[in-house]
Amino acid sequence: MKLITHNMLSSKTIKGVVYGYPLIIRASQVLTKDVDFNPEFIQRMIPKLDWSALKFAAKCVGHEEDLPDEPPANMADEDVLKRIHHVVMEVDVVDGFLECPETKRQFPITNGIPNMLLNENDV
Amino acid sequence: MTFMNKKYSKKVARCVKILEKDFPSLCPGMSTDRYQVIYIGNIGHTTGYDETSILQLLHLHQAEKGSCQLALFPGKQYSFVQYTDEESANAALKTLTRDACTKEGLHQHSKVYACLVPSMPAVAWPTMHDCPPGLRLLEDFINVEEEHSLMNLIDWETAPSDSHLGGSLKNRSVRHFGYEFEYGSNSIDASCPLLAAPLPTELLAIMDRMVKQGTLQCMPDQITVNRYLPGQGIPAHTDSHGSCGSELASLSLGGPVLMNWTAPSRLLQQQREALSTDLPAADHDEILSPTDTLMGYNMLLPPRSLCVFSGEARYCWQHGIKARQYDVHHSSDGHLQLVKRQLRVSFTFRRSRRGPCDCPYKLFCPDQQSPPQNTSLSENDATAEVLEIRHVQSVYDNIAPHFSDTRHKPWPNVRQFIDGLSPGAWLLDVGCGNGKYLGLNASLLQVGCDNSTGLLSIAQGRGHETVLCNCLALPFRDASYDAVICIAVLHHLASPERRMAGLRELVRVLRSSGRGLVYVWALEQTMAHRPSSYLKQKTSKNAANVKTTEAAEMNGTPSLPVHENRTQFVQQDMFVPWKLKAKTSEASTSEIQQVYHRFYHTFRDGELEQMCSNIDDINILKSFYDEGNWCIIFEKK
Incomplete structure (x- = not known):
């Protein structure tokens, strides 16, 4: 699971959960996988990101320092774009779990795939 | 250079690369003859070595162990050994190198690459907690x-x-x-x-x-x-x-x-x-x-x-x-x-x-934190859910590799929809299966989800970003995607309420003015006297093998007819067989056919449009028939 995917994930389909966002990442294995850097792709992505959720995710996996506190105002700064690219596209949570911030229900991440299936207690 | 030598130098190059990556400061310099530490590539925990077997490799007995110090790293394929003087280190290096070349070492299956490095790195094994109380x-x-x-x-x-x-x-x-x-x-x-x-x-x-x-x-x-x-x-x-x-x-x-x-x-x-x-x-x-x-x-x-x-x-x-x-x-x-x-x-x-x-x-304690949950599925809904688990989810898990082998070519109209999305758009594929629609358009951010672990592992293995979930409870925020596709999925939901709920979930995760594409299997497999490609694939072999049977009750789920493959459908709700050939044993060449029944609700002309018109915040942009499927493109208001 890349951090970009975490940016959209929510546990709000659990009964009683209001936001279920952002999910807490409790990683036991985090890898960095090379992904080609495409500045335009990142420029287009930034306005769509929930920046505070991204900062939170980066903090969960120990990459907080790689990100500026605010979305960059200068989209032409390739160095900043590269750092964002790294955190959002290359940092990959391979093993661990995601946790609903409201119910603490845990969702395992195995081989990079978050298991968000609910059981009857959740619906 | 012989083939074996070529292979060996390739391995050596890999070992050196790993050393450079993990310990950039240790790369051998000029005066290696003064070093006392040997880096041993391909010999480590992940290649099946421990202290005892490394000592064996170095032709050392336990008693002589005092003359050197070993360092093994968790999850790594290398080790280090430090000697008290340069002479011993150089001698050991010669031993290791000779064994690697003559293949007379104890562990011939692993190619050893060894070199002298300036110092011994510190081993960082994870710190362990004391025994948990209780x-x-x-x-x-x-x-x-x-x-x-x-x-x-x-x-x-x-x-x-x-x-x-x-x-x-x-x-x-x-x-x-x-x-x-x-x-x-x-x-x-x-x-x-x-x-x-x-x-x-x-x-x-x-x-x-x-x-x-x-x-x-x-x-x-x-x-x-x-x-x-x-x-x-x-x-x-x-x-x-x-x-x-x-x-x-x-x-x-x-x-x-x-x-x-x-x-x-x-x-x-x-x-x-x-x-x-x-x-x-x-x-x-x-x-x-x-x-x-x-x-x-x-x-x-x-x-x-x-x-x-x-x-x-x-x-x-x-x-x-x-x-x-x-x-x-x-x-x-x-x-x-x-x-x-x-x-x-x-x-x-x-x-x-x-x-x-x-x-x-x-x-x-989950029981002492979350508010009491007092919901139960209605009886009908529970039956539908059981049917989906047994006759959709678990079937796809069982047939995943075989099914995936038959699903590689993207349908042209789906590809056209994906190609037409604006660069940088975020696309969700609900029911992505083996991921055949992910990665068609490199300018998009693409995520796939499915409830079959088997199929999803294949998609993930192809480098796609995937999430395991049910399409009735998409684990995404409202309005998080610019486009969503849902190809051949809603027809696996076993009640009208659940199919409607599945469609509403697609709309929920779309942003305003985001677009959705839905494909479902059509009851009508012949349009304008032209049979669909599904019917055209009928072969004499299929025809001989398959007999139409009225299914008895299956595993406690409702009785439904079993469809005869590659024929016109006779009713909307049915089981469609998937025949899996499996070798009975490695020695035997005889194949047994395992038949799995997948639940399908085939859609009548107008049914999908009717469902979409029940949702206030979408407009239908296009509604069409494509090779035996009813298809709709909609836009969220």
């Missing part, structure tokens, strides 16, 4: 004769008559007695005893011993037997708080195995403080701190031992067994040992219970 290991709880008879208690070759009694899981085989231990939720349903599988009488004496000796407070009424082949394991989990009693015991037979325990350290600290001071626990914000880190504890479970979980170890820690061939064990004298996995059988003893949990570990 965890006890009773060695030699049973004797060898008892172990032998219990090893042969289960007939693993014969699959159980009912899946509730056990079966083969991804990474192990399992049998349940007394009650089913449901691994999805790690719980026992106390209202459903397994009448066909009472507790084996052979275990009664052992259970009696547990209670009489005070190991357990009450007699277990549930037993799960797990069989692990070398390389197999069990994911980390905590047994359900509410449905299992306050004590669990696990009896180990066969080979030893390393069990891992993990717990979030800060949360556990808070829990301990709350218990020791009797003060209410800290407020929620503190508890949910994302900076909490997991701490771990490992214990080698020897054969014939009983591992007892109570208190914190039972309620707060997760336990699991890594799927691997070797365990790394810190022996009592401080050495690292590799323990090769062997066949292991474990018997887990539990006591079922009813009602919400009342354990003192409130910060870890």
Whole structure:
């Protein structure tokens, strides 16, 4: 699971959960996988990101320092774009779990795939 | 250069690359003859070496070990050895290099690459927590004769008559007695005893011993037997708080195995403080701190031992067994040992219970945190759900590799939709299967989801970003995607309400002015006298093999007709067979055909449009028929 995917994930389909966002990442294995850097792709992505959720995710996996506190105002700064690219596209949570911030229900991440299936207690 | 030499130099290059990457400061400089440390590539924990076997490789006996110092790294394929003088180091290097070239070394299967490096790096093994409170290991709880008879208690070759009694899981085989231990939720349903599988009488004496000796407070009424082949394991989990009693015991037979325990350290600290001071626990914000880190504890479970979980170890820690061939064990004298996995059988003893949990570990107890949940699926909905689990989800898991082999060519109109999205758009593929629509357009951000683990693993393996979920509960925020596609999915939902709910979920995750594309199978397989490609694929072989049958009731799900493959549909709701050819054994060439029945609701002309018109916040942009499917493109207002 890349951090970009975490940016959209929510546990709000659990009964009683209001936001279920952002999910807490409790990683036991985090890898960095090379992904080609495409500045335009990142420029287009930034306005769509929930920046505070991204900062939170980066903090969960120990990459907080790689990100500026605010979305960059200068989209032409390739160095900043590269750092964002790294955190959002290359940092990959391979093993661990995601946790609903409201119910603490845990969702395992195995081989990079978050298991968000609910059981009857959740619906 | 011979082929073998070429291969060897390739391996050497890889070893050097790994050294450069992990220890940039250690790369050999000019005056290597003054170094005392050797880097040994391809010889490490992940290639099956421990201290003893490396000493062997260096032609050293245990007694001579004092002359050198070894460093092994967790999860790495290399090691280092440090000598007290340059001369010994150079001699050892010559020995290693000679063995590698003449292939007369002890471990000819691994190509050794060794070189001198300036210094010995520090080994960082993860720091381990002390034994979790409440965890006890009773060695030699049973004797060898008892172990032998219990090893042969289960007939693993014969699959159980009912899946509730056990079966083969991804990474192990399992049998349940007394009650089913449901691994999805790690719980026992106390209202459903397994009448066909009472507790084996052979275990009664052992259970009696547990209670009489005070190991357990009450007699277990549930037993799960797990069989692990070398390389197999069990994911980390905590047994359900509410449905299992306050004590669990696990009896180990066969080979030893390393069990891992993990717990979030800060949360556990808070829990301990709350218990020791009797003060209410800290407020929620503190508890949910994302900076909490997991701490771990490992214990080698020897054969014939009983591992007892109570208190914190039972309620707060997760336990699991890594799927691997070797365990790394810190022996009592401080050495690292590799323990090769062997066949292991474990018997887990539990006591079922009813009602919400009342354990003192409130910060870890799901029953004492979330608001009471009082919802039940309506009876019809429950039937539909069971039908989907048995006749959609589990079928796709079973046929995943075969199904995936037949699904590689993207349908042109779906490709056109994806190609037409603006660069940078975020696309979600609901029911992505093997991921054949992910990655067609590199300018998009693409995520796929599916409820079949088998198919999803294939998609993930192709480098796509995937999430395991049900399409009726998409785990995404509202309005998070610019486009969503849902190809050949809604027709697997087994009631009109569920198909509508599936469509609403697609709309929910779309942003305003985002677009959706939906394909469902059409009841009408012939349009304007032209048969669909599905009908055209009918061959004489299919025709000979398949007979139309009126299905009897299947596994307790409603009776539905079974469709004859590659023919016109006679009704909307039915089972469509998937025939899986499997070789009966490696030696035999005869193939048996396993038939799986998938549930389908085929859509009538206008049905999908009608469903879309029930949703206020979308406009239908295009509605069309494509090779036996009804298709719709809509835009969210």
